[in-house]
Amino acid sequence: MRTVRWGILGTGGIARTFVDGLGPMPEAEVLAVGSRSEASAAAFAGERGIPRQYAAYEHLAADPDVDVVYVATPHPFHAENVELCLRAGKAVLCEKPFSVNAAEAENVVGLARDRGLFLMEGMWTRFFPLMEEVRRLVSDGTVGEVKMLNVDFGFRADLDPASRLFDPALGGGALLDVGVYCVSFASMVLGRPTRALGLSHLGETGVDEQASIVLEHEGGSLANLSIGTRTATPQEATIMGTGGYVRIHSPWWRPKSMTVSRPGADDETIEAPVSGNGFGYEAAEVMACLERGVTESAVMPLDETVAVMRTMDGLRAAWGLVYPSEKTQS
Numbered sequence: 001m002r003t004v005r006w007g008i009l010g011t012g013g014i015a016r017t018f019v020d021g022l023g024p025m026p027e028a029e030v031l032a033v034g035s036r037s038e039a040s041a042a043a044f045a046g047e048r049g050i051p052r053q054y055a056a057y058e059h060l061a062a063d064p065d066v067d068v069v070y071v072a073t074p075h076p077f078h079a080e081n082v083e084l085c086l087r088a089g090k091a092v093l094c095e096k097p098f099s100v101n102a103a104e105a106e107n108v109v110g111l112a113r114d115r116g117l118f119l120m121e122g123m124w125t126r127f128f129p130l131m132e133e134v135r136r137l138v139s140d141g142t143v144g145e146v147k148m149l150n151v152d153f154g155f156r157a158d159l160d161p162a163s164r165l166f167d168p169a170l171g172g173g174a175l176l177d178v179g180v181y182c183v184s185f186a187s188m189v190l191g192r193p194t195r196a197l198g199l200s201h202l203g204e205t206g207v208d209e210q211a212s213i214v215l216e217h218e219g220g221s222l223a224n225l226s227i228g229t230r231t232a233t234p235q236e237a238t239i240m241g242t243g244g245y246v247r248i249h250s251p252w253w254r255p256k257s258m259t260v261s262r263p264g265a266d267d268e269t270i271e272a273p274v275s276g277n278g279f280g281y282e283a284a285e286v287m288a289c290l291e292r293g294v295t296e297s298a299v300m301p302l303d304e305t306v307a308v309m310r311t312m313d314g315l316r317a318a319w320g321l322v323y324p325s326e327k328t329q330s
């Protein structure tokens, strides 16, 4: 496999973690980083030994030697950052949530398809070896026909109105930050929901701090989701079928083990150790797609990413949660 040269757009927390995840991969080279500021670009490049640094995202996108850009800015900037890179002819891996809403997602997906460029949502959970086992087990009918699932993702953050988690201008709120994992997981196991109902508590900054959501799927299957940014939850996922159930142990979104329980049989625990910090799996998928010349991942298809965004649009509409960035969109 030839070396894939990565550009990193944004120098925040997850960008650092992602670069660390690429570290042990011989086929990946982090060639360049782009930031809104020269100081951040220089500090990030210096810390991580990245040869090229740019004090504007436009300059990163214009680097002819960068093969693929990883977009790691707060959610309201994803669509414009992805568009910038696609217009410069780059393949793109964009952090979750893919965008703030489905309309933004559809725009960039259309652009990537028109230009024949690779694009994928960085829903890293999907690419862990244990999640491959989960998909196998569901399609094999190991626990019969799946009828329900419970999944939760909540943690207790201090209320900081200026932070990405709480500031509406930065796309704050539990649904977009952690709820997206749960909606995407339900979609992976049960397919596209036919109905989504939810109740949320909007906190003092006006964004959802916790929510309980029920998704109805084809054939009457149901998914129960509990999410929060001010409430710690067990971070477990349980898939329940007509012939038993599977518990993906905490934290299910960075999965290492699960237990299959079936009536009349001993419980079976399946382990799949995680290599590195776990970000290498999604990066490997991107690089394998580029190597094969395919523009979409079959594990995280773009139509599914858009559908997940549409489900979250519906939930937010019922909660009256509109982001400032959406007020200027038609």
Ligand SMILES: NC(=O)c1ccc[n+]([C@@H]2O[C@H](COP(=O)([O-])OP(=O)(O)OC[C@H]3O[C@@H](n4cnc5c(N)ncnc54)[C@H](OP(=O)(O)O)[C@@H]3O)[C@@H](O)[C@H]2O)c1
Residues within 6 Å of the ligand: 010, 011, 012, 013, 014, 015, 034, 035, 036, 037, 040, 041, 072, 073, 074, 075, 077, 095, 096, 097, 122, 124, 164, 170, 176, 177
């Ligand atoms: N997959 C995961 O496990 C995971 C974990 C955490 C976060 N995420 C996702 O990654 C994205 C970034 O999260 P993060 O925690 O890394 O955020 P962060 O630490 O706040 O960093 C975001 C970076 O985006 C850039 N940026 C551009 N416009 C900005 C603005 N107006 N305000 C603040 N920063 C701006 C900044 O880089 P420059 O100053 O260099 O331009 C900043 O360092 C989010 O969409 C989040 O959902 C994913």
